[in-house]
Amino acid sequence: MKRRHLLPAALLVLGLLLPLLPTPEYWISLLNYIGLYALVALGLVLLTGVAGLTSFGQAAFVGLGAYSTAYLSLTYGLSPWLGLAAGLALTLASAWLIGAVTLRMSGHYLPLATIAWGISLYFLFGNLEMLNKYDGLSGIPPISIAGFELASGRSIYYLIWFVVLASVLALHNLLDSRPGRAIRALKGGGMMAEAMGVDTRHAKVVAFVMSALLACLSGWLYAHFQRTVNPSPFGLNYGIEYLFMAVIGGVGHIWGALLGAALLTVLKDVLQGLLPRLLGSSGNYELIVFGALMVALLQYAPNGLWPWVRRVFPPPARRGPPPEAEPLRTGGKPAAGEKVLEVKAARKQFGGLVAVNDVSFEVGAGEIVGLIGPNGAGKSTTFNLVTGVLPLSAGDVRYRGESIARLPSREIVLRGIARTFQHVQLLPAMSVLENVALGAHLRGEYHPRGGILASVLRLNRREEARLLHEAARQLHRVGLGEFLHVEAGSLALGQQRIVEIARALCCDPALLLLDEPAAGLRLQEKQALAGLLRQLRADGMSILIVEHDMDFVMNLTDRLVVMEFGTRIAEGRPEAIQKDPAVLEAYLGGVD
């Protein structure tokens, strides 16, 4: 056994033995609660830490799980396992519905909405006659497995911790796969994820539903552990506490959920015992002290405590390329001479401002076309019209003869147009390899929105191997083969721009749109980039490039389109453009 496996193995053995040893009942109970809370916090790691969506309402989903099984087992005498199935189904349906409605909101509206439905569900539990209002339901039967009743805290301990560890594994598997990367991409801003083919609304709903299901599982276990339920543990204050646990533990880290749950549960327990002795039992001081401690802790560890643990026990570094795998399928490529992109009288108005004024141009197969013009000329807006980020006010954009004017970004990339961004949009904490693999999102074996269960159960290893192999291949192609396992954020800006090109190449494009790829690059890096783009052209790739660096575009492009104040003022070969009076005028006295 390797040395770094010793501590986890020892903890596991200790965990297994604890209930068999003369451990006080109180401790077992505390550990059970930690497990129950950790399940909810795990969901928040996915939702808040990974997907970047804040929810204060998770306690309500715990309530749904608890009340479903309590009601069905008490009223109809159904088995707790049927109660679990019903609870999960109810949670799935309600989370999907709530998610579909509220996840469209952004900024502070989403957390506010989670507070709203958290409170609503709490009052629903407390006001329903069938759930015995605020008195709740008691006498809930224990869970039995193969005829063995988990009636004591010691016996249900094993089930609780089995569910916690299985959920940790499931979440780990999910994040280490194509659908997981899609959820991770949400944090990089919806525009980038959509440009890689991710249906961001769907990815958000998936994260939301999964986190709700974990909360429901916790509620089910809670009901059969406590054997009684009432609305109070499912209120807003518990929703806030769950979020605290995830944040204190380290909201971006799976194991942080367990750490946070353990820390807060023990801390609360200690304070509840200690403070009345120190300050008298007349006031509710523990909440105040608890709050102050939380604020202090977050000052020193804004990313939670798990990163500290990681520093002491660093994970093994990954090395070497991913193993060989079957290549991904590729789409048909345009024949020489084919018109790849036709922009026809494209127009974009922002209120009274005409940002793009009936601009037309074409890009042929294997051609590099530059789109240049002074600041504010409308280049980026034109780019956004072609990539589906902005809708056209009038005109048309056709790709290989098909109008793409009304398609969303993810449909456009599916057809074969991939892009990079003016401001680099990588996920800095994710490895270069995985960032690039995100580009192959639409080329997996499962449906672009599916494959979630397969990921959780780790049945998608062949797909994953093929995607990573393709990502590594593209990184080698652009000359970054030695940086596969490095965090993308640690690379120099120039290299990050090249990673974006590798990611775009992973989309299997026939047309590459590059938004200021040379910005911030040193001379040598620019030369290397020009070499790479020439190589891509030689391979038949069409490239449309927006760039301010005149030397760069003049030496690289086959043709230039010049814009000023939203209008196309010139088009032609670079040598002709350099002498064009209208262009010289636009650049106020010459080309820089």
Ligand SMILES: Nc1ncnc2c1ncn2[C@@H]1O[C@H](COP(=O)(O)OP(=O)(O)OP(=O)(O)O)[C@@H](O)[C@H]1O
């Ligand atoms: N979302 C928007 N709402 C309103 N006006 C906008 C919007 N986006 C761009 N504009 C305006 O449209 C015009 C063209 O902007 P655009 O960013 O396309 O120019 P650009 O040529 O890319 O400039 P730069 O080289 O500085 O990036 C500018 O006047 C800009 O202020």
